[in-house]
Amino acid sequence: MTKVRTRFAPSPTGYMHVGNLRTAIFEYLIAKHNDGDFILRIEDTDQERKVEGAIDFIYNTLELCNIHISEGPNNKGEYGPYIQSERIDIYKKYAEELVKMGKAYYCFCTEERLDKLRKKAEEDKVAFMYDGHCKNLSKEEIEQKIKNGEKYVIRQLMPKEGVSVYNDLVYGEIKVENRLLEDQILLKSDGYPTYNFANVIDDHLMNITHVIRGNEYIMSTPKYNLLYDAFGWEKPTYIHVAMVLGSDGQKLSKRNGDASFMDLYNDGYIPEAIINYLVMLGWSPETNDEIFSMDELIKIFDPKRINKSPAVFDIKKLNWINAHYIKKLDTEKLLSITVPHLKEAYDLSNKTDEWIKELVLIHQDHISYGKEIVEVTDLFFRENIKLNEECTTFMNQEGIENTIKVFKSEIEKIEDWTTENINNAIMSTKEKANVKGKMLYMPIRIKVSGQMHGPELPDTIHLLGKELVLNRLK
């Protein structure tokens, strides 16, 4: 049996939004489910979009996500180079071969001519399509033009009749009338290939068996298949996946600043949780379970269960999954995703490491992501607390003043400031003020923390410290 080989083929933009990352995960899962290889290929033929350090950035991202690359620019492999700009000669050779076979042709049309065609199409309200002007040039004419230094591109010659059909694993049968296929550019005038050409050459030469990519390519795939046919190459299995949309219903992109993996990571989201969330976004397992480790996903992933319709990136759902992972973190890991944010937000210079650790630990079950620690611990750093309407209304109830008075005197008596003694003070207040449940805990909580919710009350009071608590009880 042929070894399954998938590839992740990002452009080096120095940025990875979650939609891109999800494609990489799908590719990885399909490869690993079948004991296959996962290849990283850098698609940098659009030199204008290239960003310094972008390849390292991609490696870092995948490494953080525990996605192991079998072959790629920084790995060894038999099918390199894995960076398209280092493969220019290869594309040129194959493009010229296609010309010889009569499946492609040189086109010398100038930008001005093409602009005119575009304008005309606009006026006629039809989609622009190159008119095949250069396809019948004679060999002599071509040679002369090249000699004159005229710029040219190589275009694929499309059949004008018939229908192209292929099967997509997710979308089923896809049919396109050949007359709708444009004589697309394969090789640009700067000698670089287009995506439309390079993807085919590379996927074939790199022995890629499954092509998983965004469904914006679904209607172009018949053109790619014509190239495979022209060369007599075996076509890969196609798995097109629907887009991930932003909450505004628009495609995720750097422009709308949406959901970049690194932003999430830097805010203290756990890569395993991001992966878990992303896989469930546009794919569903056979069961109703929602939490899966990478190993479990590898075991159960079936691409046939990928969704056809676009998914909306929902930060609330991600928060829910991430909170689940945070609850399970060990202390060291938990500190590493929270303390940097605390340091940035608050002055911790007079706090001991012990105090900081306790602060973080009592909030472990109360945060959805690392940076959220800043909001939820605000009450420990605020000078003055200001009650909202709900709290004020609660505090205006009869008997509350007395509860606070009793509690204050119990607190004053404490010599050894431990959580246990604080708990005892609460219990004596219960007796002496003759209150219980909500009427016992809530007034104390509101008075010392300024809010109605939070971690365990004795823990909170302990961390606040005796002085501050007495101050607030005044």
Ligand code: GLU
């Ligand atoms: N470079 C393409 C992109 O970023 C890759 C598409 C593909 O996987 O073939 O969309």
